[in-house]
Amino acid sequence: GAVVSQHPSWVICKSGTSVKIECRSLDFQATTMFWYRQFPKQSLMLMATSNEGSKATYEQGVEKDKFLINHASLTLSTLTVTSAHPEDSSFYICSALDQNTGELFFGEGSRLTVL
Amino acid sequence: GENVEQHPSTLSVQEGDSAVIKCTYSDSASNYFPWYKQELGKGPQLIIDIRSNVGEKKDQRIAVTLNKTAKHFSLHITETQPEDSAVYFCAASTSGTYKYIFGTGTRLKVLA
Numbered sequence: 001g002a003v004v005s006q007h008p009s010w011v012i013c014k015s016g017t018s019v020k021i022e023c024r025s026l027d028f029q030a031t032t033m034f035w036y037r038q039f040p041k042q043s044l045m046l047m048a049t050s051n052e053g054s055k056a057t058y059e060q061g062v063e064k065d066k067f068l069i070n071h072a073s074l075t076l077s078t079l080t081v082t083s084a085h086p087e088d089s090s091f092y093i094c095s096a097l098d099q100n101t102g103e104l105f106f107g108e109g110s111r112l113t114v115l
Numbered sequence: 116g117e118n119v120e121q122h123p124s125t126l127s128v129q130e131g132d133s134a135v136i137k138c139t140y141s142d143s144a145s146n147y148f149p150w151y152k153q154e155l156g157k158g159p160q161l162i163i164d165i166r167s168n169v170g171e172k173k174d175q176r177i178a179v180t181l182n183k184t185a186k187h188f189s190l191h192i193t194e195t196q197p198e199d200s201a202v203y204f205c206a207a208s209t210s211g212t213y214k215y216i217f218g219t220g221t222r223l224k225v226l227a
Contacts (some may be wrong), residue, residue, distance in 0.1 A: 006158075030212065042161070043204060043217045093158050097213050105215055106151075106158040 003027060004040075004096045006107035013084055014115055020080045021110045023050075023094030029074040030096035038091040038109070050077040051092075084114040117142040119207050121218030128195050129226050134196045139187040141158035145207040148188045149215070150179060153202045162203075163190070168212075195225045 003026040013019050020105055031052040036044040048069055049057040056069035066088075068080040077096075081088050093109040118141040128134050138148075146167035151159035162214045165172045165188065172179050176195075181188040194198055202222050205214040 004158075034213070034215075041220075041222075043219045044215075046214060046216070049214065076210070094217075098151040104149075104161075104215070109156070111156070 004105045004107040010083040010111040012113045014048040018082045023077045028098040032093045033077040036093045116214040119218045125222045127224045134188045134192045140207040176210045
């Protein structure tokens, strides 16, 4: 089946640095991708909708200057956590919409730990 | 906006028994209801889904039922096995938006 790849799968960084997470659709084109955040033992919270070639749409309460999203191609969306702080430590998951089939596929997630 | 509630938060069953997880949603416009299984440290995997034009769907040991009037849907797993142990999430969305609102999750433990 279709695969969505996230990289890195885990990252540890110092407070104040920026971290970029990539989400790739490997065998289909995705004009729309979604970014979620998941705290331990909690549900997935939608952060933003990433639209290829246009600005991302952020959910209420999500700082767009803090979480920069770029969707420059039909197979790649990136999430950059800027000036990361320990409270940004979380599991970040993306999903990609296969526009041909209408199916939504999830990545394996990226665990961010900010020291 | 949509709100999805899920119960129970934890569920332990003996191997071979059935497990039932229930979700309710608030937005009557929601018409697509997927269920996901998430193992530790991994992304969610779709296990079954149902659209609002049907009341029940079954795939081997897994079934989902939907009651549109009451705005609730349930996941049924029969003949549970230890490998069914995971966290299960329900979700609701409106066709065309693909903005999934997830339930709070159920941690299922199947005891051997």
